[in-house]
Amino acid sequence: MDDHVYKVVELVGSSETSIEDAIQTAIRRAGQTLRNLRWFEVIQTRGHVENGEVRHYQVVLKAGFTLEPD
Amino acid sequence: MDDHVYKVVELVGSSETSIEDAIQTAIRRAGQTLRNLRWFEVIQTRGHVENGEVRHYQVVLKAGFTLEPD
Amino acid sequence: MDDHVYKVVELVGSSETSIEDAIQTAIRRAGQTLRNLRWFEVIQTRGHVENGEVRHYQVVLKAGFTLEPD
Amino acid sequence: MDDHVYKVVELVGSSETSIEDAIQTAIRRAGQTLRNLRWFEVIQTRGHVENGEVRHYQVVLKAGFTLEPD
């Protein structure tokens, strides 16, 4: 992180396949409206269970973006 | 929580009558601009005192809403 | 707490009316199978929102009961 | 909070009826010796159970008061 001013948002993404895919789902969706996303941090990892199997993973993220344009 | 992407915002509401009313005050006010609010989590409960009596309760919430429309 | 050995369980109760009612719902339901419940501690308070209104409160509790009979 | 110097004390209050009443019980009792109480923050919410019912709520608070007189 350099000397920009960042704003940090909290996001929740989910995936049926992996924790990494749940992270990417959240980052891509947020990237549609927030340009200049720079980093993320995982706050919580959880998920749902159906019939004794993991149905999907759900990841809570903080993600930072620069307030200045590129 | 299903497989939507959520964004989470932090809110502070207050009430002279109860903790529940402080929660509802924040949720209703936020709902004027954030459609699709789905859940909240209480982060902190506090309040102000005047003349030795509780003057109002103040609740800090995280609230999540889907980024997709209903 | 006196010199008994306690076991502690984690419970989630909910209510459409208040945080206190969500606590009581969890304690009463757990009391059907766990005799000798003695105390509880609130771990988290959260809830669901529908159409911009709080739909119900949900409280995560730890509750302790003595391993010895009364 | 303005530019006074505050001292913060920790209190535990209880009530058979509600969390809010447990807060008020602690604030009123502390107010008998601490003038200038200004705010509180709930640190923990717990309680006792008797015969499978909540017997009373117990709330741990931090409460701040100005060191200067009004």
Add this chain to the structure above:
Amino acid sequence: MDDHVYKVVELVGSSETSIEDAIQTAIRRAGQTLRNLRWFEVIQTRGHVENGEVRHYQVVLKAGFTLEPD
């Protein structure tokens, strides 16, 4: 999470291949005796090392199940 009463248990699962597989191992094993598992939350991720390589991943979970039957 809807308006059921949940009980929450803590589990530790492990896997030689991935964090997700360690989660599934714990959920499947617990599901043999706990019907109605609904969700999990990862509390800690750790593992063992042998000869400078990760030998297996170990994940500590909380998992919630409804106290009522389906």
Add this chain to the structure above:
Amino acid sequence: MDDHVYKVVELVGSSETSIEDAIQTAIRRAGQTLRNLRWFEVIQTRGHVENGEVRHYQVVLKAGFTLEPD
């Protein structure tokens, strides 16, 4: 910890003599019904005071046991 699946329970033990004895009291009592206890972790250490002297120590533990038989 090897590659078993563990379940973790929370216990409270007490002793008039020492923190170690409070731990042992909880482990022994739990061991009457939970075979295969493997490890514990101290979550909280507290106690009661009478007439200005420590009356007994009370220790909150998490304890893990394998779900498989030995």
Add this chain to the structure above:
Amino acid sequence: MDDHVYKVVELVGSSETSIEDAIQTAIRRAGQTLRNLRWFEVIQTRGHVENGEVRHYQVVLKAGFTLEPD
């Protein structure tokens, strides 16, 4: 804090000279789009090092603003 509803945002500011300047940099930049900023809380203080010297300080803040206009 009085009885307004607040929204809380998370910001990161930086400065080559001091922690206070990093706070002010974030508050001023955020104030260009968020009117009615009222308070902040420092969440984390960190920084970068170059050639064995502190290159700049970086401060993560939460900042609250009223949802109502002044």
Add this chain to the structure above:
Amino acid sequence: MDDHVYKVVELVGSSETSIEDAIQTAIRRAGQTLRNLRWFEVIQTRGHVENGEVRHYQVVLKAGFTLEPD
């Protein structure tokens, strides 16, 4: 804990012999001015080292006493 109002104080005690003795040292000293001490909770355990040996243990406690007389 019953339905009294408690005040909680934070204390640091030390001992050259054991953690339990450090707790007792703090409780006894505090008991000279605070009657009605009822319980304590250990917040932190630390100590000093001299010439590669533990010189003394130091325990940070919270201790609660009733505001009402016995």
Add this chain to the structure above:
Amino acid sequence: MDDHVYKVVELVGSSETSIEDAIQTAIRRAGQTLRNLRWFEVIQTRGHVENGEVRHYQVVLKAGFTLEPD
């Protein structure tokens, strides 16, 4: 910290100029009634904003003093 018994108090100080000055303001004010203050620890740093500028810094401290006279 040597082998005295300490009592720890929580204080809030503020300053328009710096975090260090807010600390000193709290320590000096507390020192008028608490002799033998020995150390402090910063618990929280926050502040107020007016017209988009930091109006003052506010620091929450724990401060320890020996119960014995010097």
Add this chain to the structure above:
Amino acid sequence: MDDHVYKVVELVGSSETSIEDAIQTAIRRAGQTLRNLRWFEVIQTRGHVENGEVRHYQVVLKAGFTLEPD
């Protein structure tokens, strides 16, 4: 963990492909100078974003090794 004395180090590893690979990268690199690594614990999971895609994962670990030789 048996009765050895362990030293614990903190490491940060990264990977473009997965969280598990970031863990392995850190463990392998540390293993070049620290023999006898035995276990790790994930402290934080984060990463960088470029053009709206996750560029790499970064994992902060604690890793323990025995001070005695094998």
Add this chain to the structure above:
Amino acid sequence: MDDHVYKVVELVGSSETSIEDAIQTAIRRAGQTLRNLRWFEVIQTRGHVENGEVRHYQVVLKAGFTLEPD
């Protein structure tokens, strides 16, 4: 702690007899290579169980030493 620069290391010690002995075991072993150890802080207390009895205590410590010689 005076105005030296300290480095802090994390250690794990164990003992079959007591928590204090586990602390001393770690401090003595570390003292063979780290001169100038000054203080420690207990981060976690845990242990192993065999046949329903505590087999040994294990204590995780942070320990600080001056970077300058005495």
Add this chain to the structure above:
Amino acid sequence: MDDHVYKVVELVGSSETSIEDAIQTAIRRAGQTLRNLRWFEVIQTRGHVENGEVRHYQVVLKAGFTLEPD
């Protein structure tokens, strides 16, 4: 932070003048033996008091350096 492997050390620095100077004191002293220091994070801010005045500030830091040479 890019894709290097980092090691993180914990340091304590102090200064009679400011928190920033205490950070720089620790970073400079550590930089004499640890080349490639890249970032720091403040873990705790505290200090000593003499005669009712702040005598010096003491800052606990985590600092990261690349394991590879530049």
